[in-house]
Amino acid sequence: MKYLAKTLFGLEEVLAKELEDAGASEVEPLNRAVSFRGDLKMLYKANYCLRTALSILVPIAEFRIASARDLMKKSLLVEWARYMDAGQTFSVVPVVNSGLFSHTGYPALVLKDAVADWFRMNKGRRPSVDTSDPHVVLNLHISGEAVTISLDSSGVPLYRRGYRRGSGTAPLNEVLAAGIILLSGWDGSVPMLDPMCGSGTFPVEACLLACGIPPGKYRKSFGFQRWNDFNPELFDEVRRECNALVPMKHAAISGSDISGEAVRLARLNVESAGLDHLISIEKHDFRDIQSENREGIIFLNPPYGQRIKTHETETLYKMIGSTLKHNFPGFRAFIISSDTEALKHVGLKPSVKRTLFNGSLKCSLMGYNLYAGSLKR
Known part of the structure; x- marks a missing residue:
C-alpha cells in the first residue's frame, strides 16, 4: 500500500x-x-x-x-x-x-x-x-x-503528542523540535540544555528520543481507530513492540528560563510526560549559567517577532552570542529564529545554516561550534 x-x-x-x-x-x-x-x-x-x-x-x-x-x-x-x-x-x-x-x-x-x-x-x-x-x-x-x-489516518495532527498541559506564547511545534534534535545528530552521549526553554518542548522531545519513547504513546486516539477496518489486535502489537524499544544511554537533560511562569509550564509538561525524574527544569537567567562540562549541546528558541520589542532584539541576540562563547566552550549550539537580522547579532560563525518552518513561519536554524575566541570580530 x-x-x-x-x-x-x-x-x-x-x-x-x-x-x-x-x-x-x-x-x-x-x-x-x-x-x-x-x-x-x-x-x-x-x-x-x-x-x-x-x-x-x-x-x-x-x-x-x-x-x-x-x-x-x-x-x-x-x-x-x-x-x-x-x-x-x-x-x-x-x-x-x-x-x-x-x-x-x-x-x-x-x-x-x-x-x-x-x-x-x-x-x-x-x-x-x-x-x-x-x-x-x-x-x-x-x-x-x-x-x-x-x-x-492520523486525525488530530501528530505534533499534538498529548503530553502538553500548558503552553506560553508561540510554543515550539513538537515536530520541529524533534526534527532539529535529529538534525543536530545528538545521540544522548553529551548533556543537553535549553536555557530559554519556554514550555519545555526541546527537553521533552530530547528525552523521548533518548529514552526510546514513541511520540504517540501519550495520544488518546488516532484517526484510523475509527475506520471500519481498524484492527485493534494489530495496533496493540505495534504499541507493544514500539514501547519495548531499547533506550540509548543519555547524559543530563535540562531546561531553564528567566520566567517563573515558563518554568511552571515546562515542569507541568515534563511531569505530564512522566519524565520529571529525567529532566531538570530550573529558573535561571541564561547569563548566569556556568557549565562544568567540557562538551554538550544547547538548543535555543529565543523570542522573536511579536514576542519581543524591536529595539530589544539586537541586545538580546548579542547577549546570546556572548554567553555561548564565554560560558559554554566545547559545546555545540543550535538556534531557531524567524528573525534573520537578529541572528546576525549573535556574532558567531555558523557551521550549519538551514531553512525550516515553525508552522507557517519561515525560520532559520543556525548551528555553532563553540570554542574560545569564536566570536566574530
Missing part, C-alpha cells in the same frame, strides 16, 4: 531516514512530504512512532480535472462505501493550488456534495459532515489539474 507522510519544510530527509529505520519501503522525499510503501502494520507504526511526521495520508483516488464539474463527476466514481458508511460523519481538508478555483474552500464543498450524493444514490441515506470530531477525515489535494483524495 502506498502512503504519504506530511512534514514541515526542511525535515523531509529526516523523516525519510525515520521511515527507512522503521522498515518502510520505496521511501521517497518530496516537498513537505515523504511517500513510502508498507502494510497496515506499517501505517499504524508510522503514526505511533514517527517523530517528524505531521500526518499519514492514504491516497484512495488520483485523477485530473479541467473544471469544478470534473471534480464532482470523478469524485462520484469513487466507491465510497469501501472507506466509510452512511452512519459515520466526515470532513474535508482542502490543500488547493490551482487556477481552476478562486476560493480554496469551494473544492471541499464539491467533494462533500459528491460523497453525500454517492451515498444517497447508492445506499439511500447520506452521511453527515462534522468538522469538529469526524469519524473520517478526507484530504483533498489539488495542484493545477491534478487531484489526489486521501484518507487522513
Whole structure:
C-alpha cells in the first residue's frame, strides 16, 4: 500500500531516514512530504512512532480535472462505501493550488456534495459532515489539474503528542523540535540544555528520543481507530513492540528560563510526560549559567517577532552570542529564529545554516561550534 507522510519544510530527509529505520519501503522525499510503501502494520507504526511526521495520508483516488464539474463527476466514481458508511460523519481538508478555483474552500464543498450524493444514490441515506470530531477525515489535494483524495489516518495532527498541559506564547511545534534534535545528530552521549526553554518542548522531545519513547504513546486516539477496518489486535502489537524499544544511554537533560511562569509550564509538561525524574527544569537567567562540562549541546528558541520589542532584539541576540562563547566552550549550539537580522547579532560563525518552518513561519536554524575566541570580530 502506498502512503504519504506530511512534514514541515526542511525535515523531509529526516523523516525519510525515520521511515527507512522503521522498515518502510520505496521511501521517497518530496516537498513537505515523504511517500513510502508498507502494510497496515506499517501505517499504524508510522503514526505511533514517527517523530517528524505531521500526518499519514492514504491516497484512495488520483485523477485530473479541467473544471469544478470534473471534480464532482470523478469524485462520484469513487466507491465510497469501501472507506466509510452512511452512519459515520466526515470532513474535508482542502490543500488547493490551482487556477481552476478562486476560493480554496469551494473544492471541499464539491467533494462533500459528491460523497453525500454517492451515498444517497447508492445506499439511500447520506452521511453527515462534522468538522469538529469526524469519524473520517478526507484530504483533498489539488495542484493545477491534478487531484489526489486521501484518507487522513492520523486525525488530530501528530505534533499534538498529548503530553502538553500548558503552553506560553508561540510554543515550539513538537515536530520541529524533534526534527532539529535529529538534525543536530545528538545521540544522548553529551548533556543537553535549553536555557530559554519556554514550555519545555526541546527537553521533552530530547528525552523521548533518548529514552526510546514513541511520540504517540501519550495520544488518546488516532484517526484510523475509527475506520471500519481498524484492527485493534494489530495496533496493540505495534504499541507493544514500539514501547519495548531499547533506550540509548543519555547524559543530563535540562531546561531553564528567566520566567517563573515558563518554568511552571515546562515542569507541568515534563511531569505530564512522566519524565520529571529525567529532566531538570530550573529558573535561571541564561547569563548566569556556568557549565562544568567540557562538551554538550544547547538548543535555543529565543523570542522573536511579536514576542519581543524591536529595539530589544539586537541586545538580546548579542547577549546570546556572548554567553555561548564565554560560558559554554566545547559545546555545540543550535538556534531557531524567524528573525534573520537578529541572528546576525549573535556574532558567531555558523557551521550549519538551514531553512525550516515553525508552522507557517519561515525560520532559520543556525548551528555553532563553540570554542574560545569564536566570536566574530
